[in-house]
Amino acid sequence: MIDFEALFRLSYGIYVISSHGNDTLGGCLVNTVFQLTAEPVRIGVSVAKANQTHDLITAGGTLAVTVVTQEAEDKLLGKFGYRTGREIEKFAAGEPYHFDEHGDPVLDRFAAAYLSCTVEKTVDLDTHSVFICRVDSAVKAGDAPVMTYEYYRNVKKLKSSRYAPTWVKP
Numbered sequence: 001m002i003d004f005e006a007l008f009r010l011s012y013g014i015y016v017i018s019s020h021g022n023d024t025l026g027g028c029l030v031n032t033v034f035q036l037t038a039e040p041v042r043i044g045v046s047v048a049k050a051n052q053t054h055d056l057i058t059a060g061g062t063l064a065v066t067v068v069t070q071e072a073e074d075k076l077l078g079k080f081g082y083r084t085g086r087e088i089e090k091f092a093a094g095e096p097y098h099f100d101e102h103g104d105p106v107l108d109r110f111a112a113a114y115l116s117c118t119v120e121k122t123v124d125l126d127t128h129s130v131f132i133c134r135v136d137s138a139v140k141a142g143d144a145p146v147m148t149y150e151y152y153r154n155v156k157k158l159k160s161s162r163y164a165p166t167w168v169k170p
């Protein structure tokens with residue numbers, strides 16, 4: 001049997017991953033960024049195939065990670081975590097951002113750090129792809145405490161999404 005309360009004891013952070021196409025900028029909230037190796041520095045991230053961000057990463061081969069601080073507003077978390085870039089422009093006026101070395105957009109507000117990454121391998125997991133990436137640069141953006149998934153759930157009392165790998169069928 002699988003006790004989902006046991007799975008809830010796993011720890012995660014909260015991140016915005018982002019990528020770009022010819023004339024599209026996109027990104028989404030994830031809780032599944034994790035460091036895989038030290039030399040070279042590699043990370044992995046699990047992204048639902050249904051997400052627009054998945055298509056952008058697959059086509060372009062790069063992604064950026066904004067490590068989100070605890071101060072991040074519900075509005076921003078909702079926009080990146082529940083809305084799709086196929087329907088709204090997430091990187092638009094009112095949401096300050098800049099471009100990393102690959103041309104991927106990263107958030108100026110509520111950022112603790114940025115990682116610029118190149119996809120080395122993609123592992124197909126049916127509903128999701130795990131992108132294994134080399135980290136080309138990593139920049140600390142401030143000292144504010146980072147948001148953990150536990151903080152997101154228990155302090156902010158916000159819900160996960162059906163496309164998060166940690167989603168539990170109601």
Ligand SMILES: Cc1cc2nc3c(=O)[nH]c(=O)nc-3n(C[C@H](O)[C@H](O)[C@H](O)COP(=O)(O)O)c2cc1C
Pocket residue numbers: 026027028029030031032046047048049050051052053054080081082083084085086152159160161162163164165
């Ligand atoms: C707390 C939280 C965690 C999430 N974690 C992931 C994740 O790890 N991987 C993923 O693919 N989607 C995850 N999602 C879902 C995406 O953020 C969501 O499907 C988003 O609307 C996709 O936007 P896009 O279509 O513009 O890419 C998460 C959502 C929330 C609210």
